Amino acid sequence: VTPVGTARQRLSVKFYLTAILFILFDIETIFLYLWAVLFDQLQWFGIIEVALFVGTLVVGYIYILRRGALNWD
Amino acid sequence: MEGSTSALVQFLDSNVALVAGIGKIAIALVIALQVAPIMVWVERRQAAFIQRRIGPNRVGLFGFKLFGLGQPLADTIKLLFKEDFVPKHVNKFFYILAPIVPAVMGLLAIQGIPLGKEIIVAGHTINLQPVNLNAGFLYLFAMSALGVYGVALAGWSSNNKYALLGGLRASAQMISYELAMGLALLPMVFIYGTLDLQTMIAAQSETIGFLPKWGIFLSPVSFVLFVVTMFAETNRLPFDLAEGEAELVAGFLVEYGSMRWSLFFLGEYAMMFTLSALTTCVFLGGYEIPWLPHGQLVAMLTPIFTAEPATWVAALIGLGVLIAKVAIFMFLFVQVRFTLPRFRYDQLMRVGWVYMLPVALVNLVVMALIVAFLRLA
Numbered sequence: 001v002t003p004v005g006t007a008r009q010r011l012s013v014k015f016y017l018t019a020i021l022f023i024l025f026d027i028e029t030i031f032l033y034l035w036a037v038l039f040d041q042l043q044w045f046g047i048i049e050v051a052l053f054v055g056t057l058v059v060g061y062i063y064i065l066r067r068g069a070l071n072w073d
Numbered sequence: 074m075e076g077s078t079s080a081l082v083q084f085l086d087s088n089v090a091l092v093a094g095i096g097k098i099a100i101a102l103v104i105a106l107q108v109a110p111i112m113v114w115v116e117r118r119q120a121a122f123i124q125r126r127i128g129p130n131r132v133g134l135f136g137f138k139l140f141g142l143g144q145p146l147a148d149t150i151k152l153l154f155k156e157d158f159v160p161k162h163v164n165k166f167f168y169i170l171a172p173i174v175p176a177v178m179g180l181l182a183i184q185g186i187p188l189g190k191e192i193i194v195a196g197h198t199i200n201l202q203p204v205n206l207n208a209g210f211l212y213l214f215a216m217s218a219l220g221v222y223g224v225a226l227a228g229w230s231s232n233n234k235y236a237l238l239g240g241l242r243a244s245a246q247m248i249s250y251e252l253a254m255g256l257a258l259l260p261m262v263f264i265y266g267t268l269d270l271q272t273m274i275a276a277q278s279e280t281i282g283f284l285p286k287w288g289i290f291l292s293p294v295s296f297v298l299f300v301v302t303m304f305a306e307t308n309r310l311p312f313d314l315a316e317g318e319a320e321l322v323a324g325f326l327v328e329y330g331s332m333r334w335s336l337f338f339l340g341e342y343a344m345m346f347t348l349s350a351l352t353t354c355v356f357l358g359g360y361e362i363p364w365l366p367h368g369q370l371v372a373m374l375t376p377i378f379t380a381e382p383a384t385w386v387a388a389l390i391g392l393g394v395l396i397a398k399v400a401i402f403m404f405l406f407v408q409v410r411f412t413l414p415r416f417r418y419d420q421l422m423r424v425g426w427v428y429m430l431p432v433a434l435v436n437l438v439v440m441a442l443i444v445a446f447l448r449l450a
Binding site: 003005008014019021030032033037040043044051054057058061070 | 160229232233235248249252256260266268422427431444
């Protein structure tokens with residue numbers, strides 16, 4: 001069945017927003033992998049640094065949550 | 074004659090890495106390509122049993138019925154000989170490119186799975202992981218993430234509103250769950266202190282008390298998170314919003330038929346197998362038999378088979394154990410598919426971003442503190 005009309009039209013900005021947020025958080029995850037591999041060498045220094053890092057991440061996360069960026073209604 | 078044989082032996086001797094590498098890759102490819110047809114049959118049989126039907130049981134091989142195991146072969150022949158049809162309204166280049174991406178990524182990803190520890194052939198030790206990168210399972214993540222391109226391209230190039238919606242949904246879903254997936258495996262990295270799957274499996278061959286020292290006992294929350302994201306990542310029910318037969322007809326697959334259509338499924342099943350195998354390697358001890366480390370197994374087999382063949386037999390047993398453990402997950406995939414209803418799209422995104430991600434983060438912090446107190450003190 002040939003579709004009626006074209007599919008080249010505007011889309012919900014939600015998908016774009018999701019992609020942007022994904023890039024942010026995914027890069028953070030990759031940074032954490034470096035620390036995880038060197039966990040034993042970095043000792044408590046590494047853990048405190050990562051705690052600060054994750055803390056910043058959580059602040060950003062709470063911000064996007066409060067702004068309703070993750071609401072799909 | 075004599076001269077050519079010794080020349081061949083010499084060539085094999087000096088190119089062990091090359092020959093062994095091609096062999097290992099070939100074995101992994103054969104496994105990955107067999108998964109799709111067999112799983113389609115398993116899925117149809119299991120669906121039939123759940124719905125009190127009989128399912129495909131007629132097509133046999135050479136006059137034997139074999140519970141209908143000839144069905145996948147017949148299906149494959151049918152799909153291969155169907156007309157290769159390209160609809161007029163599609164963007165031809167991307168339409169043809171799209172199915173290749175998931176299939177290739179699925180077949181590439183499986184190369185990172187250790188199929189066994191090692192075998193010794195004519196004095197050469199061969200590691201049975203087809204591609205042994207020091208980036209370990211980050212390579213698997215990369216391959217599974219690249220599969221998104223296939224879905225997104227298929228949805229867009231089809232120039233069909235249902236396909237476009239399906240493709241967009243699938244891309245948004247796959248990238249959302251990738252976050253929780255990456256964070257879920259992080260604790261395992263610092264528990265084992267490596268990204269290399271072979272080292273991880275070796276660490277899991279020991280025991281804690283009476284339990285084998287498997288990742289699932291060391292970090293159960295990670296295991297649960299990872300299995301859930303695995304379902305989302307492979308677009309399986311209850312996360313198959315991309316296809317959503319009831320609302321989107323078949324999502325990004327609408328405009329596809331014949332072998333192009335089956336390439337998507339080849340990729341999907343290969344990726345299911347790979348992710349199940351990754352779970353097995355990280356959480357369930359991979360090819361190791363519980364309570365019986367590989368070294369002990371080889372030592373047990375050596376008096377029966379002499380030194381070198383003993384490692385071959387041990388490798389075969391290991392492969393069998395790996396496939397048995399993976400089969401449990403494959404069965405779970407099928408069972409869940411016909412047991413749970415599909416999510417609504419907003420629920421799906423909510424679960425991914427609002428529940429899975431924070432739980433993964435909290436799990437990461439808690440595990441880091443526990444490991445730090447136990448190990449660094």
